Amino acid sequence: MTSRRPEATRVDFESWLVAREHTLQRTALLLTGDPHSAKDLVQNALAKLYLAWDRIEQRERIDAYARRVLVNEHRSTWRRAWRRHEVTTEVLPDTGATSVEYDGTRDAVWGFVAGLPPRQRAVIVLRYYEDLTEAETADLLGITVGTVKSQAHKALAALRASVGDHPAIDRPMTDLNRQGER
């Protein structure tokens, strides 16, 4: 039970939505691999967050709660797809996927990430986009820290093998940083 007025809840939630939705959208895009699935995932997560809004007692942790709802929703989605034995296209058609062209390192890397199994991709996104620790990632995905380590290690090893012959992979860090500034 709560005594909050619906208008207050709506205004409060909408203020948060305007300020913070873009971070959820970007994470969703990386988790799902395409804008349409990301939009659907974000809408479901936002709806569940809205339903629970008045019950969130630690208001300073709303962002973390929202991310948890999003990741949980994504886990449910891939598990449902697995139960239905669906085969989803993991590689985006507009990314150039695995074709490594001039200055196309990022596309090649993204093509590799998009082709990872859902859980492994989630580990990579949470560790290297959200910058979560191994423990935080494990907690969010409901897996052990050891699994996070092994999943990340395998993904990085495969990534090196996949795009290791690309010129950028052997560049020094300074070159990579300069490339990121362009």
Next chain:
Amino acid sequence: MTATEEMLRQSLHARADRTALEPTPMLDVVRRARELRRRSRRTTLIAAAAAVAAVGVPAGLALGSAGPDSSPSPADTTVTMDSLSDLPMGAPPAVDYVLDRTYVSADGTKTELVVDPGSVHDAAPYSGGVLVATRSQAGDSVGIADQVLFGPGVQVENKSCGGEELAVSGDGAHAAYTFFDNGCDRWTSVVLRWGPTGEGTGDPLDIVTTNGQRVEPVGVTADRVLYNVVDSTGGEPRLRVYTTDEWGPPLEVKGIARASTWDPTAGRVAGCSVDGQCVVVDEGDGSVQLTLDPGETPLSFSPDGRFLATATASDEQSPTVTVRDSRTGDVVTTLAGDDAAFQGDESSVAWEGSAHLLIARVDGDGEALVRLGIDGSAELATPATEPTLGGYLLPGA
């Protein structure tokens, strides 16, 4: 961080940050939240039906085969509603309804329900106030609700754990609900209580059911109540329908596994078997009076029992509402529409007398109550307004 890890980090940021993503309108969030709520309510019913053992449905009359005492029905009309804004504005509803968290009585009196957004599962006038069943969380505790009694604008009693379903008699004078007599211990010592909705007009009657049974009142009169029971005492849950009064033992209604609506005057019950076939049966011997089309589910008998409102799901979001002659099965009128969403459960419709059916609908223009006449007329009973999380709910249907 290794070079590979840094490259990975930069690639992910570049991918995410360069993609233009449109903000989600608040309206879409509210709509999706309400879908989730509705889906949760629907899941409650499906979960109950899926868990039961099969109940045979005797062969009966097919649709359109007139019974011996049938009278002519109005001509079949179909109202195709593309948009709520197409309909003219009519008189306000003559029955009680809930809009999100406001209970509106037929005389226009409003009672604010101080509950979580979208949590109202059912409501009924009771003991001089409004009894509300709420669910605190979507998707869990199937069939469990908090029950709160509100007076004019204030909470007067919190009944804590109980059932989600409430029933109101056709004349609005009696209501029934269930609660737990043993704290919140699920489905032990369930009390089915029914009594007058006003104060000082008689004492409520109680039945204590056996442990392990979930009880859902479906219909109520001054001295009888019809209810569904999910019996989990024997391992595999079984679904049954009963009627009872103050004196005799409960009588099982044969031929259906779950009842949707009751015509107490004629002694008929509309409901479905576990295989989804829906029928109208005689409550005394279970003989089938009418068999509905595949995929068609009963919603509500008219107060005089002459008509039966049904829903046919063309898809999950916008079932067609049909009013049939309850004896012959003839279609009297139909409300269809490509975009307008109707949730298809019993609490989304209510009869206003026996000539008009109120239907809760929502589309791009907003949400509203639509009044469908058996003469084929259609109008708005409430103006189309921006959708709320709880939406419209018609208690006691």
